[in-house]
Amino acid sequence: MSDDSRNGQQTRLWISWLVVAALLGYGVAQTLITAAKLFTH
Amino acid sequence: MLSALDRRHTIAPPGYSRWLIPPAALAVHLCIGQVYATSVYKNSLIAHFDTSQTAIGVIFSIAIVMLGLSAAVAGTWVEANGPRKAMFVSACFWAAGFLVGSLGIATTQLWLLYLGYGLLGGIGLGIGYISPVSTLIKWFPDRPGLATGLAIMGFGGGAMVASPLSRQLLSFYDPAYDPANASSTASGSALVWLFVTLGLGYFVIMMFGVANVRVPAQDWRPAGFDPASVAAKPLVTTANVSAANAVKTRSFWLLWVVLFCNVTAGIGILEQASPMIQDFFRDNGTSAVTVAAAGGFVGLLSLFNMAGRFVWSSTSDVIGRKPIYMVYLGVGMVLYALLALVGQTATALFVLLACVILSFYGGGFATVPAYLRDLFGTFQVGAIHGRLLTAWSAAGIAGPLIVNGFLDAQGKPGTLTAAAYRPALFTMVGVLAVGFVANLLVRPVPQRYHEPPAEQSVDEDATAQRSGTR
Numbered sequence: 001m002s003d004d005s006r007n008g009q010q011t012r013l014w015i016s017w018l019v020v021a022a023l024l025g026y027g028v029a030q031t032l033i034t035a036a037k038l039f040t041h
Numbered sequence: 042m043l044s045a046l047d048r049r050h051t052i053a054p055p056g057y058s059r060w061l062i063p064p065a066a067l068a069v070h071l072c073i074g075q076v077y078a079t080s081v082y083k084n085s086l087i088a089h090f091d092t093s094q095t096a097i098g099v100i101f102s103i104a105i106v107m108l109g110l111s112a113a114v115a116g117t118w119v120e121a122n123g124p125r126k127a128m129f130v131s132a133c134f135w136a137a138g139f140l141v142g143s144l145g146i147a148t149t150q151l152w153l154l155y156l157g158y159g160l161l162g163g164i165g166l167g168i169g170y171i172s173p174v175s176t177l178i179k180w181f182p183d184r185p186g187l188a189t190g191l192a193i194m195g196f197g198g199g200a201m202v203a204s205p206l207s208r209q210l211l212s213f214y215d216p217a218y219d220p221a222n223a224s225s226t227a228s229g230s231a232l233v234w235l236f237v238t239l240g241l242g243y244f245v246i247m248m249f250g251v252a253n254v255r256v257p258a259q260d261w262r263p264a265g266f267d268p269a270s271v272a273a274k275p276l277v278t279t280a281n282v283s284a285a286n287a288v289k290t291r292s293f294w295l296l297w298v299v300l301f302c303n304v305t306a307g308i309g310i311l312e313q314a315s316p317m318i319q320d321f322f323r324d325n326g327t328s329a330v331t332v333a334a335a336g337g338f339v340g341l342l343s344l345f346n347m348a349g350r351f352v353w354s355s356t357s358d359v360i361g362r363k364p365i366y367m368v369y370l371g372v373g374m375v376l377y378a379l380l381a382l383v384g385q386t387a388t389a390l391f392v393l394l395a396c397v398i399l400s401f402y403g404g405g406f407a408t409v410p411a412y413l414r415d416l417f418g419t420f421q422v423g424a425i426h427g428r429l430l431t432a433w434s435a436a437g438i439a440g441p442l443i444v445n446g447f448l449d450a451q452g453k454p455g456t457l458t459a460a461a462y463r464p465a466l467f468t469m470v471g472v473l474a475v476g477f478v479a480n481l482l483v484r485p486v487p488q489r490y491h492e493p494p495a496e497q498s499v500d501e502d503a504t505a506q507r508s509g510t511r
Contacts (some may be wrong), residue, residue, distance in 0.1 A: 007203075009058055009061070012061060014452070016061060016065065016068075020064045020067040020068060020071065023246070023364060024067075024195075024198050026202060026206075027205070027206075030201065030205035031204075031205075031340045031341075033238075034140055035338075035341040035344065037333045037336060037339075037368070038338050039334075039337070039494055040337075
C-alpha cells in the first residue's frame with residue numbers, strides 16, 4: 001500500500017469513527033439528560 | 042454502475058484496515074435502530090389519522106415481522122451478493138419506507154404508511170440488520186463477539202439518537218408542538234417533513250457504510266492470528282455448515298429457544314418499563330415515582346440495553362459463548378426472582394435489578410452471531426443468523442402477551458401494585474429456565490452436516506455465479 005493510499009485510509013478511518021461517535025454521543029448525552037430525571041424528580 | 046456493489050469489487054486490497062468495518066456496520070445499525078423510537082410520534086399520528094392506538098401500533102408490528110421474515114428469506118442472498126450490495130439495498134428500502142410513509146401522511150392514506158414504513162421499511166430493517174454480521178466475523182476471527190457487539194450496539198443506540206432527534210425536528214417543523222407536554226401533538230405537515238428528513242438523512246449515513254465496507258481476501262488473516270488457538274476452545278469448529286443444513290441440526294433449534302427465551306423475558310420488562318416502576322412504588326393509589334422520573338428510568342434502561350450489547354458480547358470472546366448465556370439466563374432467573382420478591386423495597390434496588398436484566402437482554406442479541414460462528418463456521422453465518430432472528434419476531438409477540446395477560450387479570454392500569462407483577466415475573470423465571478436448559482443441551486454440530494472442504498469454495502463460486510456476482 002502506497003503512502004498516499006495509507007494517508008487516505010487514515011483520513012477515512014478518522015471521518016468514519018467521528019461520524020458514528022458524534023451520532024452515538026448525541027444519543028447517549030440526550031438519554032443521560034432524560035435518565036437524570038429519575039434522580040431529580 | 043451497480044456492478045461496483047458486487048462482492049468481487051468489494052474484496053479489500055492488501056493493507057486495508059479492518060477497523061473501517063465496525064463504523065460501516067454501525068452506520069447502518071444506528072439508522073435502522075430508529076424502529077424502536079416510533080413511540081415519539083405515535084400520538085401525533087393517531088391525531089392526524091383520527092384513528093385508534095392499535096391502528097397506528099400495527100405499523101411497528103408489520104415492520105418487526107418483516108424484519109424477521111426478510112432476514113430469514115434474504116439471508117442467503119446477502120451472503121452471495123456481499124455486504125455492500127446488501128447495505129445499499131437496505132438503505133434504499135429503509136429510505137423508501139420513510140418517503141412512501143410521508144406520502145401516506147400527506148394524503149391521509151394510512152395504508153400507504155403500512156406499505157411504506159411497515160412493509161418496505163421492514164425489509165430494509167431485516168437486510169440491514171444481517172448485512173454486516175458475517176463480514177465482521179470474517180474480519181475479526183480473533184474477536185467475533187467484540188465485532189458483532191459493536192455493530193449490534195448500534196441498533197440499540199439508533200433509538201437513543203432517533204427519539205430526541207425526532208422530538209427536536211417535530212418542534213422545528215411545528216413550533217406549536219411541545220414535546221414536554223404528553224398531550225401535545227405535531228401537525229400532519231410536521232410529520233411529513235420529519236419522515237422526509239429522516240428518510241433522506243438515513244440514506245446518506247448508510248452510504249458511509251456502503252462506501253467503506255469490504256470483504257477480506259480468502260486467505261487474509263489478522264497479524265499474529267492462529268486459527269488453531271480459536272478452534273481449541275470448546276464448541277468452536279473450523280468446519281462449515283450451510284444455512285440449509287444448519288436448520289436441520291438440533292443445536293440450531295436449541296439456540297432458537299435460547300434466543301426466544303432471553304428476548305421474551307427482556308421484552309416483558311422493556312415494553313412495560315414506565316408503568317411498571319410507578320406501579321411498584323404505589324401506595325394508597327398514589328405512586329412515589331413521577332411520570333418524568335419513569336421516563337428517566339426508560340432512558341436508563343436504553344443505556345444499559347446498548348452497553349450490554351458491547352460489554353457482554355466482548356466478554357464472551359474471553360469466557361466462551363455457552364458460559365455467557367448461562368450467565369444471561371441463570372443470573373437472569375435470580376434477578377427476576379429478586380425483582381418479584383424484594384423489588385418494591387427500594388427504588389435504587391429496583392432500578393439496579395432492571396438495568397442488569399436489560400443489559401443481559403442486549404447481550405443476548407449481540408452474542409448470538411458469534412455463537413453461530415462457533416457452531417456452524419463462517420461459510421453462511423449471516424444467512425443462519427437471519428433464520429434465527431425469527432425467534433425475535435416470535436418473542437416480540439410472546440413477551441408482551443405474557444406480561445399484559447397477567448396484568449389484565451390483576452386490575453386496571455394505574456391501580457396496580459408490585460404484587461400484580463409477581464405472576465408475570467415468576468413466569469419469566471420459568472421462561473429463562475427453559476432457555477437455560479436449552480443452552481446446556483447445545484452440542485457441536487455432527488460431521489455429516491459439514492461442507493466438504495474442497496466443495497465449499499466451489500459452492501461459494503456457484504452461489505455467486507447464480508446471483509450474477511462474479
